[in-house]
Amino acid sequence: MLKLKTLAATLLALSITGCTTPTAYINAESKTENIVAGLSYADFKGAADSMADEIIANKMLDHPDERGRYIMFVSDITNDTMQRIDTDQLAKTIRVKLTNSGKFLITNAFTGGDKAVAEMRQLKDSEMVKQSSVKGAGQVYAPDFSLSGKIMQRNNTMDNNDTRIEYYFQLSLTNLENGLSYWEGERVVGKVADGDTVSW
Helix, strand or coil, X not given: CHHHHHHHHHHHHHHHHHCCCCCCCCCXXXXXXXXXXXXXXXXXXXXXXXXXXXXXXXXXXXXXXXXXXXXXXXXXXXXXXXXXXXXXXXXXXXXXXXXXXXXXXXXXXXXXXXXXXHHHHHHHHCCCCCHHHCCCCCCCCCCCEEEEEEEEEEEEECCCCCEEEEEEEEEEEXXXXXXXXXXXXXXXXXXXXXXXXXXX
């Protein structure tokens, strides 16, 4: 009886493990492998890279001083999709590419940025800190441009009851001196999934 129970337990374990997918690395940047109905890293990177390339190539954003660089502030990117996504993923990819281009500087001193910029200036009253090393007032540079936008999702049912899912990445680059838009970008990621697929 004990041998029969052991055999049954072994067969059950084999049947369970035989149906599972082994953990494996994937190419996260591939748009054709392991496609999901929701937004993937490949979707974010593709949209961010192409829009950042357009900003870098924009002649209106060439600084008049040959060695100068415009300062960018990445403002709010709103999530208007059915998913709980972190829009910072899109913003970060763009920030990295703009900074590494050597054409722009990104400020972290304001809303949503690095709180340490403001906090370190409060050390001027600290007895522990060497006062000559405290960063002074009037030293932080204001941005020249603000990058803002949103990500939207639209679902439509097709004739065969499959779902057509479209994600819109929309960004605007505004000159903070005059309020004019110096660049507008939009990318659409479209997918078709089974009607029962949940895309959030």
